[in-house]
Amino acid sequence: MKKILVVDDEESIRFLYTEELEEDGFSVEAAKNGEEALEKVSVFKPDLITLDIKMPGMDGIETLKRIREVDRKLPIIMCSAYGEYKQDLTTWASDAYIVKCADLTELKTTIRRLLGLS
């Protein structure tokens, strides 16, 4: 079973993503900020991370950098409430970027693609 780490400061988003992804057969852990996410990466060892960009304290971009310092291959999907960061996608060395939407079809398709699931 593939493990997914959901990083988001919003409780409701963490809850929705966990419910949806567990239903799809993933093992899901959630972190509410960057520091917690870094801890969980080493402990939980996820196969994929969904990382919210705008978070209090250490934001998604900083968190991405830190993770990449230890793991350069781990698939990471950057999530944002709007499309402002689209341009800098490649420089962050993330694997995908999606705009958050109530319809999780795009997110799920991306996850399956990155994990090599059909």
Added chain:
Amino acid sequence: MSDRPDAYALLTKIIELSTAPLPIKDKLDQMLQAIKEAFGAEQTLLLRREKIVENGFLWRLASEKKPFWAGEESSLPQEYVHPKEKEMLRPPFACFPLFDKETLQGTLYIGFPQNRRVSPEEMDLLALITKEMGEAIQISHLNQRVGQASSELTALHEMGKAATSTLKLQELLESIVKTGLRILQAQGGVLRVEDRTTKELKVHWSSGDYSKHPLDEKIAKRVLMSQTPFLLNHSGKDNPMRSILCVPLRSRERVLGTLAFYDKETDPSRFDERDFQLLLTMANQMSFAIENALTHHQTSQLAWENEKRVRELTILWELSKALLTTVNFDHIVQMTLTAITIGAGLGFNRALLFMVNEKTGMLGGTTAVGPDNAEEAGRIWATLSKEKGRLSDLIGRLDFSKDENSALNNLVKEIRIPLEIKDCILSKTVLEGRSFNIRFPQSEGAWVQTACERGCQLGSEIGCHVGKHLSRDPVVYSFATVPLWGKGKVIGVIVVDNLYNQNPITDEDVQILTMFSSQAGLAIENAILYRNLEEVHQRLKETQTFLLHQEKMAALGELSSTVAHEIRNPLVSIGGFARRLYRSVPDEAPEKRYTQTIMIEVSRLERILSDLLDYTHKESLTFGEVDLREIFEESFSMVSQDLHNGDVKLLKEYPEVIPKVKGDQRQLTQVFSNLFDNAYEAMKGKGTLSLRVHPVSKNGSLFVRIEVEDTGNGIDPENLHNIFNPFYSTKESGLGLGLPLVYKIIASHRGQIEVDNRPGEGVTFIITLPAATQEEKKQTSA
């Protein structure tokens, strides 16, 4: 018949004859006849003094003042008789010298028949008669002198009358010459006056062709220089001037001029001493009158010039005042040209203005004022002459609009003259910064004959355009050009002419035009500066509005991104959980619809949020070569699915090759998906959506023109001007950011958007985008 005369009867007869009103010659003839008859003489002669042979017998007799009787040959002292006298002095005869006081007048000779003897009494009687004859001669001489003196007096009186009757120089001089001609019985006369400033001796009045004779002027100059009268009587009929009389006109210390008369009408044509004296008297008397008239003439000339100067200054002042009433360029130009052409102003027939364009180095026809033809000219002048009031008010009241469409104005507006054509009089006026008064443009040897590059006979394009087309007779077409000075440089040229009334343009006219032009030049330059200022001000205002808008948008963007972030997350969970609920609720349960409603509304909110973020987002463009076909397909696929339902026909009209455009793929897709969305929505499920694409060429550049046409209801004209304003929506849903976004994107692509609105029928959005291909060409060629 007794040969003894009746002394009483003879004396009575002689005295009667002496007092009779007869010419002296007739008197003497009749007296001689009476003597002959009374004495029964064979011959009676009155020998004039000049006929008496000098040192002859009769001459000797006259010097002794004694009568002489010769009865026979022996009583005649033969040694004294001159051979010429021999024929006449045949005794018996009697001789009586005839004296007028002490002056010998002649000798009375009476020849008697042979054997007639004359008694001493008869000798006394004859001596008495001789004396009476002498007196008759004397009286006749006296009468003649009195008559002459009286006619001279009359002449002088007439002249004096003429001198005092007028102060007008020309009239006075005319009357002097005419009176002189009459008194002196001359055939011609010339009066010359010396110009005080130029020292030139000018003919002021002449009668006959004598003033044209080269000798006349030479004589006049000599007389003037020497101040000596001149009299010459030629002999021979071949001489062109047979007698000349010329005197200086002297007044106080100065010589004013000369007065000459030619060819006395007598035969032979000679002026005598008396004529000479008479003319001198006349000249002396007239000189003072002439000097007075000259002074008067000069004074009135000065007064007239002063008056004229004052009038000109008044006109200038009035015109300048009129120019101060506005800073509008068109008005000032019209006023200037009108002031030049109006009769109460400078009064030229037509005025044309050419302005210098420094960027192009050309003189361009700007405006022209003047009638198109002579009839119109007459009509305008008639109307203007009725107008009352001050000049400045008059010009202010004029309606300029009617001149705008005159043939002259249209013609002038098309004239372009490169300043480098230095032969052109207009270029010359600008380059040399001075005025030209071209009186006879085709006069021989004049510089204006040098042809300009267009082969203009007047040496300038103004000739080509104005002279050739508008002058009735280009041979005498004359005009003047005056530079229009701004501050330190020539900004244009004013051209004037008097085409219709053919009044000559004087140097003074040009001078006052130059004075006025310097005023007008400053006013026009000010107007240009003001116009530029206004333009800059307008641009500044636009920029300010744009910046304000930008600032608003930036603030809005900042606000909305914050708000969006805060709202989107809850929306994601609301919508997300609604979807989860929807999936778990059985299809037949009423909750299925409740949750569906939540899902749809959340989707709508999310779309509004996206629109708002898209519009306010300061996204930098990623320009590339874009294939419009791809963009159209993608845009169609983005149109909301529910709009696709219904009976909407889609017409695509593409050329074989659509030139690629330079642009941002994502943004252009936004543009067309918005337009298509609107079109579908407007047609409410029924109609035709046409998409037409054409490559077009504009100003040498390639563009792609895209037309999106629907058959909806069109846009309410009331709303038309607002469609590109943000947050202005007539739709039930949406923030009203669709068309503003379209506008923003097209503007950032340096494209154009037009709307062809047909209320009730539909609307067409026409977008023009620059093609990418020409950019490529430039790059490859560079």
